[in-house]
Every structure is written in structure tokens, then in C-alpha cells.
Amino acid sequence: MTGIFSKKSVYAQNQILELDPLAEKLSRNGKKVVKLNRGDPPKFFPTPKYIIDAYVKALRSGATYYSRAQGLPELVEAVVARYKRYSMDLDKDDVIVTAGVSEALLFINNALMNKGDKGLLLAPYYPQYIPRLMIEGGVPLVGNMIMERDWEVDTDSLSRKLKKMGHGRQRIKYMMITNPHNPTGKVFERNALEDLVEIANDNGILLISDEIYDEIVYNGKKFTSLGQVAGDVPHIILNGSSKNFDSTGFRIGFMVIPGEDKVSQSLREKFSQYALVRLSLNTPSQFAVAEAMKNKKEHEKAISQMVSAISKRVNFAVEKLRENPYITVTQPNGAFYIFPKLDMKSLKFKGSKDFVTRALMETGVQLTGGYSFGSPDNFRIAALPPVETLEYAIDKVNEFCIKNAKK
Ligand SMILES: Cc1ncc(COP(=O)(O)O)c(C=O)c1O
CATH class of the missing domain: 3.90.1150.10 (Aspartate Aminotransferase, domain 1)
Structure with a gap:
């Protein structure tokens, strides 16, 4: 056949x-x-014992059923509370729980990409951004980070490139930022993020920030979330339990879509429908990650x-x-x-x-x-x-x- x-x-x-x-x-x-x-x-x-204990407790208490498709309420609550650290005041509907950031990437590209649309990545980029984009018929558009300048984004040439594209840039569906950065370990300064927000705003591009390593920061650096600088510019923040909560195999990620604008509203709706299509995520995993976030001391x-x-x-x-x-x-x-x-x-x-x-x-x-x-x-x-x-x-x-x- x-x-x-x-x-x-x-x-x-x-x-x-x-x-x-x-x-x-x-x-x-x-x-x-x-x-x-x-x-x-x-x-x-x-994986820390208190997280494993929470997983086992969920299993023993019979939490082996389908749970709310967009995310277990206990976990969504914990995510909302977590983002207070970045002075973000989220609503429960601003959070969609996914099977890792990996599934969030599928949702995003599925919702946004039509054949020939572009996703703007900054090289070096996390390789898995590419197949998700291309499976949906999208095409990667690549800007550069400059190693000799401690991996600063080459914003001048990026702005020139976008200007040159004229109306064509309307087909750029998003710009993806990874912060802290895989593969370089760079942590973006606040002003560098502000520059990217400005570029996105000038060109009408949705920003996505993959912040899956946001608690793994050292050598005296301080992390700034895109949520602290994006203001009214439509944006999505990706995160999950894999790295910060040391549990890659739990397969828990989430998207935060905080905007009041039309793009954000329509994305929340689409993601919610996609979540319903696959019924539920692993329920004990979600209980465990909710506890992992709530037990701040541990x-x-x-x-x-x-x-x-x-x-x-x-x-x-x-x-x-x-x-x-x-x-x-x-x-x-x-x-x-x-x-x-x-x-x-x-x-x-x-x-x-x-x-x-x-x-x-x-x-x-x-x-x-x-x-x-x-x-x-x-x-x-x-x-x-x-x-x-x-x-x-x-x-x-x-x-x-x-x-x-x-x-
Ligand atoms: C930048 C980045 N995003 C996403 C992922 C995958 O995350 P998840 O395990 O939540 O699917 C990784 C894994 O290495 C990563 O480095």
C-alpha cells in the first residue's frame, strides 16, 4: 500500500x-x-524521596483514574502558586498540563502551523523543536546567537532579516527562546529578553519561552522569566517536572498562557480541546508533581x-x-x-x-x-x-x- x-x-x-x-x-x-x-x-x-512517596501514595489511594484533561486541579493550583515567584497572577485556565514540554510543542505547532508557515528559532537550538515544527508542515527560520559574545542573540541581523521579509513575516507564527539555554548553558539577562520582546512586538510575533531549567541556575546568575518582561506581548511559557523536579520519566510538562489578547484566548481554547482529545495524563504523576511543588521546604x-x-x-x-x-x-x-x-x-x-x-x-x-x-x-x-x-x-x-x- x-x-x-x-x-x-x-x-x-x-x-x-x-x-x-x-x-x-x-x-x-x-x-x-x-x-x-x-x-x-x-x-x-x-528523584527526591518525598516526590516518590507522593507518587506511591497516589497509587495506593486509588488515583489510577482519568483526571481532568487540561490538568489535575491540584497540579494546576500548584503551578498557579509557583508563578507568583515571577509576580505573575495566573488564572487556572491559563495553565495547560501536558505530557512533558514535548507534548506542548506538538500542541503549539499543531495549533499554529499551516504548510509553509515559519517558526523562528535561535541557533544553537534544542534539536527537538525542528521535527515538531516540520511534522505540521512548518519551516524553521533561524536567527543566530554569537558564541564570541557569550551567546548573545544577534538582534541587529535578526531585525534586518525580519524587515527584509516585509509582509512575509506574517507567516512567522512564533519565536522560540530557551532560557536557561540548551545547549550553551546561557542564562539570559533581563535586558536581552526585553530586546527580544521589542522585536516580537514590532513584528507581531508570538513569543514562546522554554524555561524547563529555570531553577538550575548557578555561578551567581539570576534567572528572569519571560513573564516578568513580556507585558502585553502575547507569550507562552513552557516548563515541567523533568529537570527542576528531577523526574523526566513522569512525563509532566505545562504551558502558561497568561495574555488577555485574542491570540492568547484562542490558543487557550485550542490547547484545551487538544487536551480533551487525549482524555487525560498520568494521574499519579500529576499528584506527585503537585506535591513536589507544594512542599517548598523539601x-x-x-x-x-x-x-x-x-x-x-x-x-x-x-x-x-x-x-x-x-x-x-x-x-x-x-x-x-x-x-x-x-x-x-x-x-x-x-x-x-x-x-x-x-x-x-x-x-x-x-x-x-x-x-x-x-x-x-x-x-x-x-x-x-x-x-x-x-x-x-x-x-x-x-x-x-x-x-x-x-x-
Ligand atoms: C530545552 C528543552 N526543552 C524541552 C525538553 C524536553 O522536556 P520534557 O521532558 O518535558 O518533554 C528538553 C529536554 O532535554 C529540553 O532540553
Whole structure:
């Protein structure tokens, strides 16, 4: 049977996991493999006991039924309370709970994209923004962040590009910001966010801020939410339990859509309908995340311990990477990724894909190539493992670069 597939499955890929089959094969053949490709905190920091207890309690009390499609009321209440920290006064209907930020991305692209519409991303971007957009027939439009300026957004060229597009820019359905940023670890300053709000306002573009790492901030940086600066400009904030509440496998995310404008109202309605189509989310997970947010004392303890450990690991890895004469490294202050740039002119690699594939085969260290993030000369390290593992792996990567330097 031909012609049954209307959407091209080629877009439905995950480049962060691309080398997994090779890693498994090497591992089966007895090679020591160190995986630095995936940002999965519970693999290194057990989900806090009080959250697990809440999950088990929900199961034991029989909470195994369908729950409110747009989000369990207890969880929605907890999210509303959480956003007071950013001086946001939300209504319960401003919150839609989803199966991770991943499902929120499906909802957003489904609601907004018609064939040929554009989603504006800033490179380097989280790779999974692309398939969600393309599955719905959308096309990525890419602005740039500049590594040499500590990953500042190149707002001048972005504004020029938008101006040049003229009426064509009406097909730009959103601009996506990731803050704290994956893959660079950048935490956006308030004035940088204000500049992006201004661009969005001038061009009539909806802003989306993926803030899934908003509590994983260190080295003295302070996080500002888009909600604190967007004012009347239509915006959506994405967040969830995966990283801040150390529970990627619970699959709980949420969208906050606070505006009173027509776009926000219509998005809330659409998202609510999409939520009804899939009936319910995992009910015990939602009880557990509601408790995770409500029990501020336990959460404060857990998150401060995790962030302190993460900052030590990231800072250690950055120092080790700086021993490598063939890469440049910027300092992350949020999330747990490092995004060094390879000095391709001095190295024998054909690009970051060649680099990460050969690095895995020869050293057993699994990295993610920058080509996946729209920055072809970089690579990403998820610096979650303990310092000893990072030391072992980065020593290997550094030796591998030296071995492959052009003479
Ligand atoms: C920036 C960003 N957004 C979204 C996700 C996925 O989130 P979730 O587990 O809530 O689907 C990730 C996961 O690494 C991420 O880094």
C-alpha cells in the first residue's frame, strides 16, 4: 500500500539519540562507553524521596483514574502558586498540563502551523523543536546567537532579516527562546529578553519561552522569566517536572498562557480541546508533581543540593576542557550542558558529525554533534555524571583531539 503516509517520517528523529545503536554495539563488544549525550538527571540524581512517596501514595489511594484533561486541579493550583515567584497572577485556565514540554510543542505547532508557515528559532537550538515544527508542515527560520559574545542573540541581523521579509513575516507564527539555554548553558539577562520582546512586538510575533531549567541556575546568575518582561506581548511559557523536579520519566510538562489578547484566548481554547482529545495524563504523576511543588521546604532542600552538585560538575568539566588547545569553551551558568567549539582548521575532522562518531568509536565517549543544534563546529556535553567520570571522559576527548590535530 502506498500513499497512506501523509507526513514524512524522516522528520521524526532525535539526533541526541542518533549514536545510541553504535554505543550499544560497542558496549556489547566489551568497550567502556561513557554517555555524555543525554540530559536525564534522575540517572545521576535519584528523584527526591518525598516526590516518590507522593507518587506511591497516589497509587495506593486509588488515583489510577482519568483526571481532568487540561490538568489535575491540584497540579494546576500548584503551578498557579509557583508563578507568583515571577509576580505573575495566573488564572487556572491559563495553565495547560501536558505530557512533558514535548507534548506542548506538538500542541503549539499543531495549533499554529499551516504548510509553509515559519517558526523562528535561535541557533544553537534544542534539536527537538525542528521535527515538531516540520511534522505540521512548518519551516524553521533561524536567527543566530554569537558564541564570541557569550551567546548573545544577534538582534541587529535578526531585525534586518525580519524587515527584509516585509509582509512575509506574517507567516512567522512564533519565536522560540530557551532560557536557561540548551545547549550553551546561557542564562539570559533581563535586558536581552526585553530586546527580544521589542522585536516580537514590532513584528507581531508570538513569543514562546522554554524555561524547563529555570531553577538550575548557578555561578551567581539570576534567572528572569519571560513573564516578568513580556507585558502585553502575547507569550507562552513552557516548563515541567523533568529537570527542576528531577523526574523526566513522569512525563509532566505545562504551558502558561497568561495574555488577555485574542491570540492568547484562542490558543487557550485550542490547547484545551487538544487536551480533551487525549482524555487525560498520568494521574499519579500529576499528584506527585503537585506535591513536589507544594512542599517548598523539601523542594528547596532537594533543588539546592542538586544545583550545587551540577555547578561543581559543570565548572570542573569546563576547566578540563580548557586544557584542550583545539577547542574554545564558554562558561555555562544554567542547565547542565557545555557547548565547546572545535577549531576545525587545525583538526582532521570533516565536521562535528565525523568528530562525535569517531570519538565514540575510538574513545567510547558519546557526545552530541553541534550540527544537531544548528552550530556545525560545536559539540555538546551533558555534564551530569560525577567528577571522576567527567575527568576520565574529557581526558579521552582531549587526547583524541591532540591525536587528530593537523601537523
Ligand atoms: C530545552 C528543552 N526543552 C524541552 C525538553 C524536553 O522536556 P520534557 O521532558 O518535558 O518533554 C528538553 C529536554 O532535554 C529540553 O532540553
